[in-house]
Amino acid sequence: xxxxxxxxxxxxxxxxxxxxxxxxxxxxxxxxxxxxxxxxxxxxxxxxxxxxxxxxxxxxxxxxxxxxxxxxxxxxxxxxxxxxxxxxxxxxxxxxxxxxxxxxxxxxxxxxxxxxxxxxxxxxxxxxxxxxxxxxxxxxxxxxxxxxxxxxxxxxxxxxxxxxxxxxxxxxxxxxxxxxxxxxxxxxxxxxxxxxxxxxxxxxxxxxxxxxxxxxxxxxxxxxxxx
Amino acid sequence: xxxxxxxxxxxxxxxxxxxxxxxxxxxxxxxxxxxxxxxxxxxxxxxxxxxxxxxxxxxxxxxxxxxxxxxxxxxxxxxxxxxxxxxxxxxxxxxxxxxxxxxxxxxxxxxxxxxxxxxxxxxxxxxxxxxxxxxxxxxxxxxxxxxxxxxxxxxxxxxxxxxxxxxxxxxxxxxxxxxxxxxxxxxxxxxxxxxxxxxxxxxxxxxxxxxxxxxxxxxxxxxxxxxxxxxxxxxxxxxxxxxxxxxxxxxxxxxxxxxxxxxxxxxxxxxxxxxxxxxxxxxxxxxxxxxxxxxxxxxxxxxxxxxxxxxxxxxxxxxxxxxxxxxxxxxxxxxxxxxxxxxxxxxxxxxxxxxxxxxxxxxxxxxxxxxxxxxxxxxxxxxxxxxxxxxxxxxxxxxxxxxxxxxxxxxxxxxxxxxxxxxxxxxxxxxxxxxxxxxxxxxxxxxxxxxxxxxxxxxxxxxxxxxxxxxxxxxxxxxxxxxxxxxxxxxxxxxxxxxxxxxxxxxxxxxxxxxxxxxxxxxxxxxxxxxxxxxxxxxxxxxxxxxxxxxxxxxxxxxxxxxxxxxxxxxxxxxxxxxxxxxxxxxxxxxxxxxxxxxxxxxxxxxxxxxxxxxxxxxxx
Numbered sequence: 001x002x003x004x005x006x007x008x009x010x011x012x013x014x015x016x017x018x019x020x021x022x023x024x025x026x027x028x029x030x031x032x033x034x035x036x037x038x039x040x041x042x043x044x045x046x047x048x049x050x051x052x053x054x055x056x057x058x059x060x061x062x063x064x065x066x067x068x069x070x071x072x073x074x075x076x077x078x079x080x081x082x083x084x085x086x087x088x089x090x091x092x093x094x095x096x097x098x099x100x101x102x103x104x105x106x107x108x109x110x111x112x113x114x115x116x117x118x119x120x121x122x123x124x125x126x127x128x129x130x131x132x133x134x135x136x137x138x139x140x141x142x143x144x145x146x147x148x149x150x151x152x153x154x155x156x157x158x159x160x161x162x163x164x165x166x167x168x169x170x171x172x173x174x175x176x177x178x179x180x181x182x183x184x185x186x187x188x189x190x191x192x193x194x195x196x197x198x199x200x201x202x203x204x205x206x207x208x209x210x211x212x213x214x215x216x217x218x219x220x221x222x223x224x225x226x227x
Numbered sequence: 228x229x230x231x232x233x234x235x236x237x238x239x240x241x242x243x244x245x246x247x248x249x250x251x252x253x254x255x256x257x258x259x260x261x262x263x264x265x266x267x268x269x270x271x272x273x274x275x276x277x278x279x280x281x282x283x284x285x286x287x288x289x290x291x292x293x294x295x296x297x298x299x300x301x302x303x304x305x306x307x308x309x310x311x312x313x314x315x316x317x318x319x320x321x322x323x324x325x326x327x328x329x330x331x332x333x334x335x336x337x338x339x340x341x342x343x344x345x346x347x348x349x350x351x352x353x354x355x356x357x358x359x360x361x362x363x364x365x366x367x368x369x370x371x372x373x374x375x376x377x378x379x380x381x382x383x384x385x386x387x388x389x390x391x392x393x394x395x396x397x398x399x400x401x402x403x404x405x406x407x408x409x410x411x412x413x414x415x416x417x418x419x420x421x422x423x424x425x426x427x428x429x430x431x432x433x434x435x436x437x438x439x440x441x442x443x444x445x446x447x448x449x450x451x452x453x454x455x456x457x458x459x460x461x462x463x464x465x466x467x468x469x470x471x472x473x474x475x476x477x478x479x480x481x482x483x484x485x486x487x488x489x490x491x492x493x494x495x496x497x498x499x500x501x502x503x504x505x506x507x508x509x510x511x512x513x514x515x516x517x518x519x520x521x522x523x524x525x526x527x528x529x530x531x532x533x534x535x536x537x538x539x540x541x542x543x544x545x546x547x548x549x550x551x552x553x554x555x556x557x558x559x560x561x562x563x564x565x566x567x568x569x570x571x572x573x574x575x576x577x578x579x580x581x582x583x584x585x586x587x588x589x590x591x592x593x594x595x596x597x598x599x600x601x602x603x604x605x606x607x608x609x610x611x612x613x614x615x616x617x618x619x620x621x622x623x624x625x626x627x628x629x630x631x632x633x634x635x636x637x638x639x640x641x642x643x644x645x646x647x648x649x650x651x652x653x654x655x656x657x658x659x660x661x662x663x664x665x666x667x668x669x670x671x672x673x674x675x676x677x678x679x680x681x682x683x684x685x686x687x688x689x690x691x692x693x694x695x696x697x698x699x700x701x702x703x704x705x706x707x708x709x710x711x712x713x714x715x716x717x718x719x720x721x722x723x724x725x726x727x728x729x730x731x732x733x734x735x736x737x738x739x740x741x742x743x744x745x746x747x748x749x750x751x752x753x754x755x756x757x758x759x760x761x762x763x764x765x766x767x768x769x770x771x772x773x774x775x776x777x778x779x780x781x782x783x784x785x786x787x788x789x790x791x792x793x794x795x796x797x798x799x800x801x802x803x804x805x806x807x808x809x810x811x812x813x814x815x816x817x818x819x820x821x822x823x824x825x826x827x828x829x830x831x832x833x834x835x836x837x838x839x840x841x842x843x844x845x846x847x848x
Contacts, residue, residue: 007788022348028431029352029369069434069451193361211449217366 037225038087041080042096049096054078056103056179057144057157061086061219062170072213073106073144073202073220076171084172088222094191102182103175104143105168108159109202111139116199119184121153127184129158144202148186148224150194157182194224237294239322246422249288254281275452275525278433282459286422293418294324298411310410314814324418326410329812332396333710334417336703339391342384342424344776349377351773354766360756370752372435372453379427379440379457381691383464386506386553387420388695389560390471393702394499396710398475400805400812401493403484403821408477416471423463430456439750441546444531444539447520458521465514465549468556472506475499486823493803493827494577497584498563501591502556508595509552516545543605547598555594557691559587561658561698562629565651568705569633571801572648573640576828583632589625597622600669604678612671619669626662630655645799646720650701653728657693661686664739682742684749688735700727700779708794711787712810719782726775733768737761803827 030036040051054077061074065086076084092098111117117139119127126135143159157180160167164178173179198220201209213219235241257277290296294312302308313320314327321334352373356365365373395413399406407413430436434451442461447454479500483492519530520542529535531542570577577583599607599615633655642648664686667673677683700723708714738761741747745758754762786792797806804821805812 004789011784011788025348025428025431026352029365029373195361211446216368221367223361 036087037089037091038077038079038085039091042093049093050099051092051096052099052101053090053092054101054103055146056084056171056173057106058168058171058173059106060170061213062172065171066218069213069219070170072216073204074171074213074218075198075220075222086218088196088218088220089225090222091225091227092188094188094226096188097185098188099185100146100183102146102155102157103173103179104157104159104182105173105177105179106143106159106202107162107167108141108143109200109204111142111145111156111200113199114139116145116147116154117142117156119155121148121151121186122155123185123187127155127182130181142200144220145199146196147199148194148196150192151186151189153186154199155182155184188224188226190226192226194226195221196224197221237292237297237323238319239293242289242292242418245292246285246289249291250281250285252288253284254278256280256284275455278452278455279459279521279525282426282455285426286419286463289422290415290418295411295415295418310406312411312414324411324414326406326414327814328395328399328407328410328413329710329814331413331417332392332394335387335391335395335420336710338417338421338424339384339388342380343388344780345424345428346377346380346384347773347776349373349380350769353377354769356752357754357762358766360754360759360762365752367752368435368437371437371439371750372431374750375436375439375457376427376430379460380424382440382553382557383427383461384420384424385691385695385699386464386468386556387416387471388557388699389564389702390475390499390502390506391417391420393495393564393706394475394560397706397805398478398496398499399482400808400816401496401803402479402482402487403804403817403823404478404482405816405820407474408482409474412470412474416467416474419463419467419470423460423467426456426463427460430454441550442517442520442542443546444520444542445533447542448523448532448539455521455524458517458524462514462517462521465510465517468506468510469514472503472510475503476507479503484820484823488823490581491823491826493567494580494583494587495563495567497587498559498566501587502559502563504591505552505556505559505594509549509556512545513549513553516542516549540605543602544598547601548595550601551598552594554687554691555590557695559590561654561694562587562590564698564702564705565633565654566629566636567803568647568651568701569636570828570830571799571803572643572645572651573637574643574800574830575636575640576830577632577826578635578638579628579632580826580828582628586625586628586632589628590622593618593622593625597669600674603671603674616669616671620666623662623666630658630662645704646715646717646724647701647705647799649721649724649728650697650704653697653724654694654701657689657697657731660736661689661691661693664689676746677742679748680742681738681745681747681749685735685738685742688738692731692735697727697731700724705799706805707787708798709805709810709812712794713787713790714792714794714798715786716782716790719778719785723775723779723782726778727772730768730772730775734765734772737765737768741765801827802829 040053043050056076056078058074058076060071061069063070065074065076066072074086075088077087077090078084118136119125126133128134129137137156137158141158142156144157145154146157147154160178160180166177168177168179198214201214202220203209203212203214215221254277257280258274260276298309298312311326313323313325320327320330325331352365353370356363356370395407430453433453433456436450436454436457438446438450438454438457442454442457479496519528522528523531523537529537531537531539533539566577566583597615597619599611600619603612664682667677668683668686704715704720741758741761745755747754747758794810796810799806804827808816
């Protein structure tokens with residue numbers, strides 16, 4: 001009887017250890033990879049849902065946000081308290097108006113396809129670049145694009161000049177540092193899971209610039225989780 | 228003896244402590260070498276030298292802790308030679324360096340089983356993600372890492388899935404020997420494999436790897452530091468395979484008992500010999516290739532870096548020079564187990580013994596001439612395609628011979644549908660589908676549409692899981708009563724078989740359709756919405772397949788830990804020599820070496836074919 005008790009105890013301890021190890025393993029895989037969704041706060045104006053989404057683009061995400069890849073070019077999102085988060089899956093309401101502000105701290109690397117130098121899929125097909133209405137930028141001055149293929153949305157982001165003073169090395173970048181501010185408006189449609197990405201091959205040192213951070217959620221790739 | 232006293236000494240506990248210590252020693256020594264060199268960090272982005280030296284130090288510490296260096300040092304100090312170590316004693320033998328081949332066999336069974344379940348867990352994570360066509364749970368990079376760990380773990384660990392537990396346990400007994408030719412090397416192969424498995428799992432702390440189990444360049448060169456874990460894992464597996472193969476060949480060639488001529492050798496031994504030859508010839512290529520890839524990352528050589536004059540294509544070729552024989556390293560032991568078990572349950576001699584041996588040797592030889600069928604569309608010289616297409620299709624002939632021998636052994640047999648036999652019969656069904664679908668992949672025109680798709684994935688799961696894993700379980704149900712002295716529950720075993728067989732087919736057959744009709748590519752986290760029903764079907768079936776594995780685990784623990792019903796001396800009515808020994812087998816196997824007078828398949832032909840001298844097998848107990 002006592003022997004059976006020891007066996008049951010042994011099996012129970014084994015099962016518990018296995019459960020803990022499996023839990024830790026899965027937990028490690030699911031965390032710290034930018035895949036956790038950030039729910040953007042929603043306001044209602046005249047019965048219509050409106051969200052204010054603020055993101056920044058940085059040349060290097062830095063060790064604070066990504067010890068594994070501190071040198072990855074990356075997008076960060078700003079929460080309601082003004083804190084920057086490394087999340088590239090954003091939860092937005094369906095059929096809502098999105099006022100988007102992008103602070104770009106990265107330098108220009110140029111477009112391969114000049115078609116993306118004109119904004120598409122946003123209200124008025126124009127955006128505000130540092131407070132000035134713009135519907136075209138020099139392709140060579142482009143740093144990144146923000147694009148949602150399912151919406152036909154592309155917005156080019158002007159890069160910081162090479163000789164600009166007070167450039168940001170890695171995130172988080174303060175707004176007092178050299179940057180460009182791009183604002184525009186677009187609309188979410190029906191419920192769905194829509195990929196967004198950058199169409200500039202900006203992952204220097206990777207396969208044709210498209211590897212590494214460009215293909216990794218949590219850096220230059222993400223989803224609009226429209227609910 | 229107190230618990231603390233038991234923990235001190237050369238055992239797994241000490242090995243783990245010294246392994247962790249060795250890891251940090253390696254890590255810090257590399258930091259001391261590299262120092263604050265900005266050039267180094269600018270080139271490599273991460274101090275991978277530290278990572279690699281850390282792991283090398285960890286493995287050395289692990290082996291020191293187990294006591295692998297004690298004997299060489301003792302010999303240097305003039306102590307006499309000894310072939311035995313820690314063979315007497317209780318359960319502690321299983322957690323230390325033990326030279327008893329039976330202990331090593333059981334260590335392999337449990338150790339490989341553990342990593343098999345970890346690989347299976349990763350498969351469940353893959354199928355969870357694929358429940359929906361869009362990104363759902365894991366981001367693309369993590370998904371690729373999970374796929375990579377699953378594939379690498381299964382392909383690496385299961386190379387020894389049958390040779391590890393069953394060949395180590397049985398080969399000396401089947402040839403009438405008391406031990407393996409190199410007992411310490413036998414133990415070393417097991418512990419290297421365990422160290423390798425742990426190293427692979429730690430890839431998740433260094434960003435994982437995006438390459439799947441092949442480690443293709445230039446992805447490998449550009450990947451996260453996590454791919455170093457992949458390289459080290461497979462290199463250690465390669466070393467383990469090479470040593471295991473050499474040991475098997477040396478044992479079988481030099482230590483057979485009197486009367487055991489080549490034509491009387493059990494077919495399982497022939498299968499092991501063929502597999503060992505494959506291991507010895509193929510695995511060194513893997514070790515060399517991965518060492519070169521690792522050096523490209525760590526010390527800035529350029530073997531495979533195209534921009535610096537190297538060739539990524541060279542890596543692909545070298546990998547498959549190992550990789551395709553590796554497929555047969557997995558498949559051949561399955562053939563051998565089936566052919567060994569069928570006569571016992573059909574109560575007939577093995578049909579076409581020499582043909583079966585020829586088939587095994589034919590596959591072994593031809594498997595070195597087919598590797599470029601993996602590279603038909605990689606830009607190879609088009610004139611080479613017909614040759615590799617033909618050589619690949621040619622290999623179906625010796626494969627077919629072994630298949631034919633199995634079928635003919637069943638013909639008019641008095642078949643008993645015990646659990647091991649059910650798994651062997653399932654092998655015929657699964658391997659037939661796997662083999663026929665392989666023809667589409669070996670044929671250049673049809674490979675145009677099927678390569679790199681779920682069709683290919685379904686094909687190799689039918690051959691490897693349907694061929695190897697089913698026979699692995701056949702071996703467990705057949706030989707565990709011999710290894711432990713206790714029966715496995717037959718009823719639970721049958722439930723396990725039927726659930727595994729049904730859900731295996733429900734999981735993998737629809738993937739042919741997804742790959743062929745929908746063109747669903749492998750290793751991509753998203754897929755067309757039209758394929759969601761098929762994928763959901765597959766995922767649910769995969770979860771149920773995972774459930775059948777848990778049922779096996781339940782049966783294993785229940786039968787061996789709680790029920791402990793003693794097994795009859797020869798529960799299957801076999802004529803093979805292992806069933807003439809007590810269960811479990813005594814440490815020395817035989818008091819006196821037996822004499823063989825025929826092969827072990829003479830069912831319906833009178834007495835047993837082995838003359839065990841009077842007094843044997845009393846063993847040492």
